[in-house]
Amino acid sequence: MKDYEIIEKIREFFEENYELMRLEGGHAITEDIKREALTQVLYYFTKLKDVATRVTDTEVKLTLPDQVTPKGRNFTIEGIVDIVRDDNETWMYDIKTHDLEYINSNKELYAKQLNVYAHIWQELRGQQLDKTAIISTAFPYSLKQAHLLNDQFRIQHELSRWSPLVDLEFNQQEVQSTIRDFAEVVDSIEDKKFQPAPVEVLNNTMEGTKALFATRVCRNCDARFSCSSYREYATHSGKGERGNFKKYFDDFGSDTDKEEWINANLGATRNGIFDGEE
Ligand code: SF4
Numbered sequence: 001m002k003d004y005e006i007i008e009k010i011r012e013f014f015e016e017n018y019e020l021m022r023l024e025g026g027h028a029i030t031e032d033i034k035r036e037a038l039t040q041v042l043y044y045f046t047k048l049k050d051v052a053t054r055v056t057d058t059e060v061k062l063t064l065p066d067q068v069t070p071k072g073r074n075f076t077i078e079g080i081v082d083i084v085r086d087d088n089e090t091w092m093y094d095i096k097t098h099d100l101e102y103i104n105s106n107k108e109l110y111a112k113q114l115n116v117y118a119h120i121w122q123e124l125r126g127q128q129l130d131k132t133a134i135i136s137t138a139f140p141y142s143l144k145q146a147h148l149l150n151d152q153f154r155i156q157h158e159l160s161r162w163s164p165l166v167d168l169e170f171n172q173q174e175v176q177s178t179i180r181d182f183a184e185v186v187d188s189i190e191d192k193k194f195q196p197a198p199v200e201v202l203n204n205t206m207e208g209t210k211a212l213f214a215t216r217v218c219r220n221c222d223a224r225f226s227c228s229s230y231r232e233y234a235t236h237s238g239k240g241e242r243g244n245f246k247k248y249f250d251d252f253g254s255d256t257d258k259e260e261w262i263n264a265n266l267g268a269t270r271n272g273i274f275d276g277e278e
Contacts, residue, residue, distance in 0.1 A: 003049070010045060014038050030263045039147060040139045047162055048135065051093070057083040062120040069183040073190055077182055079117050082135075089130040092121060099138035103166050105208020110134050111168045112178040118170040134166040196229040203233065 001009075014037075022028050029037070045052055064077040084091040094114055096103065103110060114132045122129050140162050146154035188194075202214035209216065214233045224230040 006045070006053075007042065010041060011038065014041060028264045030260050033260060033264075040137075043139065043143065043147070043159070044137060044164070047159060047164060051084060051135070051165070054084045054086065055082050055093075056085045062117050064116065064120050064124070064179075067179060067183060069187045069190075070180075071187045071190075073186060075183065075186045077116060077120075077179070079113070079120075081117055081121075090128045091131045091133065092117060092129055093133050093135050095135045095137060097137050100136045100140070100164065100166070101209055102206065103134055103136050107166070107168060110166070111170065112174060112181070114168055115170050115172065115174050116178050116182075119172055119175045122172075129170070132168050132170045134168060136164045136166065196223075196227045199229045199232045199236075202229055 018034065059080050060083055062079045062081060067075050067077060069075060079094070082093040082095065084093065092114070094110070094117065096110070111132075114134070118129055118132055121127050140158065143155065143158035143162060146158045197213065202212065202218060204213055205211060206213055206216055214230065218224050218227070218230050218233070221227070221230075
């Protein structure tokens with residue numbers, strides 16, 4: 001299949017997927033955001049064409065059943081990966097929406113998860129595996145800016161600098177300790193121990209980035225309005241006046257976020273998310 005035919009197919013699938021998600025979830029996005037998402041997908045394809053066209057198994061479900069927690073609960077570990085096989089090698093890819101900066105600074109976290117998947121693939125399925133890697137789907141800010149300015153020279157430059165593939169060594173000796181970590185999390189969830197991160201963590205920058213935990217993680221957390229740590233962070237951020245507490249209640253994102261949210265909802269109503277009721 002020629003590149004232009006693949007791109008046409010991507011556009012087609014993108015529209016179909018969006019429509020399906022809109023109908024299933026009842027959520028819509030603005031035309032601007034939708035165009036931006038498609039642009040990201042197309043750049044992503046341009047950059048990873050080699051991997052994308054060589055993938056032999058997509059969305060392979062890996063399962064490690066019959067695990068037992070320290071408190072005797074049974075659980076199963078599941079994961080989804082993509083596999084590329086050629087005559088010489090087999091690669092396993094785990095796709096993440098996280099940005100490269102964060103992945104590169106926290107490789108050991110990602111390696112742990114991939115070690116478990118590698119273990120399932122090799123030991124339980126008896127399949128060959130030579131390399132594992134993470135694919136970061138986050139769109140680099142510099143490339144986004146170049147695209148917005150329609151600066152072809154800069155676009156090419158930023159594309160050449162962008163390397164969304166992060167190779168990771170896999171080490172089977174670490175598998176048991178990772179499974180134990182999972183098991184402890186299962187026990188904590190079942191025991192209803194949902195302690196949020198202490199406020200000191202929220203006020204710290206995240207490893208390998210310049211962003212605070214509170215802005216990078218909590219801003220996207222649906223539980224923030226009932227989270228004691230976030231409440232404390234919001235109350236004491238800035239100059240620390242008590243009046244700042246109001247910001248916590250009013251924190252619905254930037255003006256642009258709010259406008260997009262309103263437009264998306266108006267659009268959804270106009271387009272009829274309740275089509276069936278007309
Ligand atoms: S707001 Fe969410 S992510 Fe942040 S500390 Fe609270 S529970 Fe954790």
